[in-house]
Amino acid sequence: MGAQVRARGLVKRYGDVVALDGLDLEVEEGTVLGLLGPNGAGKTTVVRVLTTLLEPDEGSAEVAGVDVLADPAAVRRQIGLSGQYAAVDEYLTGFENLDMIGRLYRLGRTRSRERARELLERFDLVEAGDRPLKGYSGGMRRRLDLAGALVAQPPVLFLDEPTTGLDPRSRSEMWDVIRELVRGGTTLLLTTQYLEEADLLADEIVVIDHGQAIAQGTADALKSQVGGERVEVVVDAAADLEQARSVLSGLATGEVVVDAHTRRLTAPVAGGGKVLVDALGRLDAAGIGVLDVALRRPTLDDVFLALTGRVTEEAAA
Amino acid sequence: MSALTGALGDGAVVAKRNLIKIKRSPELLIFSTLQPIMFILLFAYVFGSAIGQDRTGVNYREFLIAGIFAQTVIFGATLTGAGLADDMKKGIIDRFRSLPMSRSAVLVGRTTSDVLNNVLVITVMSLTGLVVGWRIRTSFLEALAGFLLLLLFAYAISWVFAWIGLLVPSVEVVQSASFIVIFPMTFIANTFVPESGLPGPLRTVAEWNPVSSLTQAARELFGNVAADMPEPTAWPLQNPVLYTLIWSVLILVVFVPLAVRQYKRAASR
């Protein structure tokens, strides 16, 4: 088992903008790497370099053991790509889109058709498969685009923000599809802006910002750095703050932080919704009035704050 | 599979995709056939009757038709640029570039489907022409050669616009660019008036403009040159078929590699 994707010191500049600033990456065979970063971090640029669409200014990369710069044609035979924006053809039907890609992978006429039918079935697009894409929803387009990346069953797969812009239902459908895929042993590099998504799908996460890796590790390791879940409570009366703190301390996994000004208490917890219910019960039993309560999971913004001491530009805006 | 058959096979797949697109967008199809019909009718009845007088059976209307053919197929060729710019913007070129397909297939496919589109356009124009009184006064083979020359030259122009479309990936910009280039190119020529009537420098430009030689060649091959028209004095118009062939080959030799190179390095943003 070796690395199926390996990048060393990638640099890419666009005028004054440094899109990639000496990035190193490795994805072990059969694993999923989540590349997590805010808009403009350089995620798409890395994917474009690794999929032979863009030449870096400096650095080197290997995919499936082949040098991306020296033999891009050989790399293309080993990869599947689903880009950030679904690159599907509006005027073709779902079937025609997949069939065309099969032909261009040189699978031959019969095999291409077979494969197109298989994939439509697998991605729940059979009914829509013979209609032109114009009437497809965003989620359907995205699924078809992903199916396009799988036509030739490539050993290495790149998915650039596969769920950005999807509604929650399509997103969770997409997650199911990706998880099933990974179970089949595909090596996957996935980019995302959502910690939750990286957590769910990736074995290893690299956080990037301004074209540099600023943290790397498993989702758990990252979350422990960031502080996992927490319960946030805003009490009715400032006088109750002290008592509320001691109640919450009983179920917190760490120190409870009190902000007297906003009457907000933040307690790190583990155990999800049940803990929230538990906390509310205990507060109620103690006769403490609660104005607002929430269970917060860490987001990219929290990771960012913890790692860089600043918020993402979007969160600031 | 050899590289060449691979490229042709991939090109055919891409061409088929483009043709399906034409077939499925009837509004596009209607406009691209209505436009040549309108051109023929406008020129035939507005100009043709204003300027037209019978000269030994070949009137001005008949003289015009080859010019309109030339202008229209050249405009048709500019679609190549708009089509590629559109694919680029939608990320479809990126998808193609990530596939292990031939590096020239997208361009071969696009230029091929645009030629087929031009075949349709020429057919519609010819039928309209026949209705308003245009006649082929030569043999079938000569006429066929005339049509093929029109298509060949348009095919070469397609490659110029393939390059432009990849260089400037915006459909609107490519369209305005084609107007700016194609209008003067097709008007400073013998398309609508005999070059002998043009003033000094314009006349020289018109005489050496390949659109003139293309038109002249088509006129001769269709037998639409009136006996009382002055013999051309410039070499290109005395040898219009040869001169047009030379231009077509030159354009292809220069722009096929340029467009393919641009395709290889095209970034989608």
Ligand SMILES: Nc1ncnc2c1ncn2[C@@H]1O[C@H](COP(=O)(O)OP(=O)(O)O)[C@@H](O)[C@H]1O
């Ligand atoms: N073709 C380009 N021209 C100029 N700047 C670019 C281009 N592509 C990307 N950039 C810039 O490079 C940086 C990284 O972009 P990108 O890789 O698309 O980020 P992400 O995918 O993480 O949102 C951004 O600042 C972006 O504006």
Ligand SMILES: [Mg+2]
């Ligand atoms: Mg991106």
